[in-house]
Amino acid sequence: MRFDPPLEQARLLRRYKRFLADIETLDGELLTIHCPNTGSMLNCMSEGCRVWFSRSNDPRRKLPGTWEITETPQGRLACVNTARANALVEEALRAGLIPELAGFTALKREVAYGVENSRADFRLDYPSGEVFVEVKSVTLGFDGTAVAAFPDAVTVRGSKHLRELAALARQGMRAVQFYCVNLSGIDAVRAAVEIDPAYAAALADAKAAGVEVLAYGAEVSPEGLALLRRLEVIG
Numbered sequence: 001m002r003f004d005p006p007l008e009q010a011r012l013l014r015r016y017k018r019f020l021a022d023i024e025t026l027d028g029e030l031l032t033i034h035c036p037n038t039g040s041m042l043n044c045m046s047e048g049c050r051v052w053f054s055r056s057n058d059p060r061r062k063l064p065g066t067w068e069i070t071e072t073p074q075g076r077l078a079c080v081n082t083a084r085a086n087a088l089v090e091e092a093l094r095a096g097l098i099p100e101l102a103g104f105t106a107l108k109r110e111v112a113y114g115v116e117n118s119r120a121d122f123r124l125d126y127p128s129g130e131v132f133v134e135v136k137s138v139t140l141g142f143d144g145t146a147v148a149a150f151p152d153a154v155t156v157r158g159s160k161h162l163r164e165l166a167a168l169a170r171q172g173m174r175a176v177q178f179y180c181v182n183l184s185g186i187d188a189v190r191a192a193v194e195i196d197p198a199y200a201a202a203l204a205d206a207k208a209a210g211v212e213v214l215a216y217g218a219e220v221s222p223e224g225l226a227l228l229r230r231l232e233v234i235g
Helices: 083-094 156-170 195-208
Strands: 009-018 020-025 028-034 050-055 066-069 076-081 106-113 119-124 129-138 146-149 172-180 188-191 212-220 224-230 232-234
Touching: 020 050, 020 146, 076 129, 076 212, 083 106, 083 119, 083 129, 083 172, 083 212, 083 224, 119 156, 129 146, 129 156, 156 172, 156 195, 188 195, 212 232
Parallel strands: 028 066, 129 172, 146 188, 172 212, 188 232
Antiparallel strands: 009 020, 009 050, 020 028, 050 066, 066 076, 106 119, 119 129, 212 224
């Protein structure tokens, strides 16, 4: 996935009201841009850190740009635009870059399923049946370790998705929780039990029910994103 048009560099002044960020461009321009991340963005930002944003000239937009990438306090690059994860995974699926999910005959997005009014990020159709895939974007890293964690804030919705996947697996269907790690320098992923113990418990229950848990790490740069390799899932 290439950023087109290219991203612009700036420095972060502050993030506030969850969806807003004030930045200063390299030319000294002060802008308020959209922050497309509903999480806490824990360990993803600090005052004055480098950020990269996409600019829009659409007169219908209230804000002139969208925050895409940040340099973390650990010196990593993180894609904080969570909407990029699904597009990145779809690109990799269609290119056959995820061997565990290769060979599907059709791909559908946002498919209604389950008993809690959920929508699967992807439904993949195979000659042997359907596979439901939920995608989560991972950006939470820590000092001194190459292990990332999810979530970075309590996620009731995330736990619901795991319950839905577990129910499918108990019915004999194939269900997959896919962690798209949009953070450089990471080798493994775990549940952030210290942040959301209910989610960690739901993940353990889902795995026990037969849900497959996959994690792939992305190469993150201001030029683009690419899923490169499978990562270990701890726990």
